Amino acid sequence: MIIDLKRFISTRRSEWDECERTLDRMEDEPRLRLSIEEAQRFHYLLERVAADLNQINTAAADPAIRAYLESLLSRGYSEVQETQRLPVFRVMAYWLAFTFPQTVRRHFGALKLVLFAFFAGVFFGGFALMLDPEAKPVIIGFDHLMGSPSERVAEEEANRGSNLEDGKSTFSAFLMTHNIKVSIFTLALGMTFGIGTIINLFYNGVILGAVGFDYVLAGETKFLCGWLLPHGSIEIPAILLAGQAGLVLGQALLFRDGDKGLVSRMRAIRKDLLTLIGGVAVMLVWAGIVEAFFSQYHEPVLPYSVKIGFGMVQLIGLIAFLMFAGRKHTLSLNEEEPK
Template identity: 30%
Template sequence: MSSTVFGVSQFRAEREADWKRLEAMLDLIEKKSPRRLSSEDLFELPRLYRSTLSALSIARETSLDGSMIAYLESLSTRAYFILYGCRESFWKQIGSFFAQGWPTAVRGVVPEILIIAALFLGSGLAGYFLVLADPGWFGAIVPGELAGGRNMQASVETLRESIYGPPRQGGLEIFATSLFTHNSQVSIMAFALGFAFGIPTLFLIASNGVLLGAFYAAFMSKGLGVGFTGWLMIHGSTELSAIILAGAAGLHIGRAVAFPGERSRLAAAGEAGRRGALVMIGVVIMLLAAGLLEGFARQLITADAARFAIAATMFAIWVVYFTLGGRRRHG
């Protein structure tokens, strides 16, 4: 017993000065600034870190004092984050996300984007022709509270008022908030359900496409197709793009789980999940922009030409940004 105590005391005595010096440096960095370290300290910091790691390894292998091991683990962890943690400021990280992270992640899910877009378009056409063939399908596809009287039996005047009239929900800011919340929930579900091999994601996207097609049938049958498209796309060019991106991110994860290749399913899902998470951060930003366009611009701008111009401009901005953003320039 006495030899063990002596061994611990000797081990501590030989190394404690380095530990205390490393601890003092870390305190100075965390409480004030790395600039307070001298040039000698900056050179010493990596050596002291490696020395502490070595002492921790020895302490674990020889089962030395538990409190000493806990102290060394804490010290090593703090030093690790100082030396190898994120060295960019918050604003630089934000800039890096918009300049490279987000558009690069979107380009990484292009095959899934094409699949989701084709599914959304196809299901929309299916809903449109189904309701045209049998108007009774409209009530089965579109919930009554969502239709709000905009159905196959509605008059031309009622449908026209819903396109060009003021919102009935109250203040525009309240309307924008509710729309942003709803669309965010749909997008997050489309992404989250991707872990189930992407099948629920495909179903959710298809159901939303069919619903949109049913609405088109109601407006087109009354000769209001152009007006409805302008009303929808002033925000829809951003909103529908965001929902498609969310579905693509979810499908990307589902595809990685179902077909991991040479990697393990966990590793494949983890890599796909990180890329999908970057896409989804951007999706929330897109939905916020769409909510503002939907709650304000769509109600304040009633001319079809202006609505189409805004829709085309927003779609062009997203296409150019995702196509060119974050690419390395050569030469």
């Protein structure tokens, strides 16, 4: 309850006037783009106006003051909700180009642990198969990978991708949804304090290592690289980034951060988790398209050198993007791009 209404109005008037000036400026210049700091200040002013209106409503205030504050709020929310000021495409482009790689680098410690667990699995899988080739059904566990690599290569090259001619779109959609589910599962395993995420990454590394060793031992290294690199150069890093998100979740559950309770820690990582898994989904959509429409074609339809080169360019580009994108940028969401 307001004790001294006149003093309250006098104290709050400066922020009301500032809010009104900002609104006048935005309405007079339809193409105006606020900076991040200006947008944050405007949001703060609207919150203050809303709080002041709530207090005014509990007092016997002049109806003109109440109407004035209601007008400010109405105008303010109209500006906030005006979609033309910040197109969805612009927001998504900014998020993908800057926010996503920045988030990956911010949790680089978790990513290092992910890489260690995965490649430990790769080496273990290859070494185990080298010691005991008869253990292949146990280690790999997928029926379509149980046969001779040379026979598989001969069959694939004979088909020349014709087995997918009538179902590329369906196959691509299946790959996208399946891999996204696997990624979300990998993140969700972070609820086991990250232990499940580590085990899942190690297990996937074991399978990759065993399959890779099997094909290399059979002299089919070129086919293996041409088969895996085009889509695997995106798909495998995407799974690793999902594992990174799982470890970030596990770390928040397991370790205290100063005086922050569990709820505060979860709230602090919420945006980063959404950013990581959202970026992973985008990567997997692209990987699914590449696998269905490119990876499944082998020599003589597509030379292996072309497929391997494509995959290497993708992998190097992805690493460079995650390492350097967004390090030094001055473009904010509300600024105009240079002409």
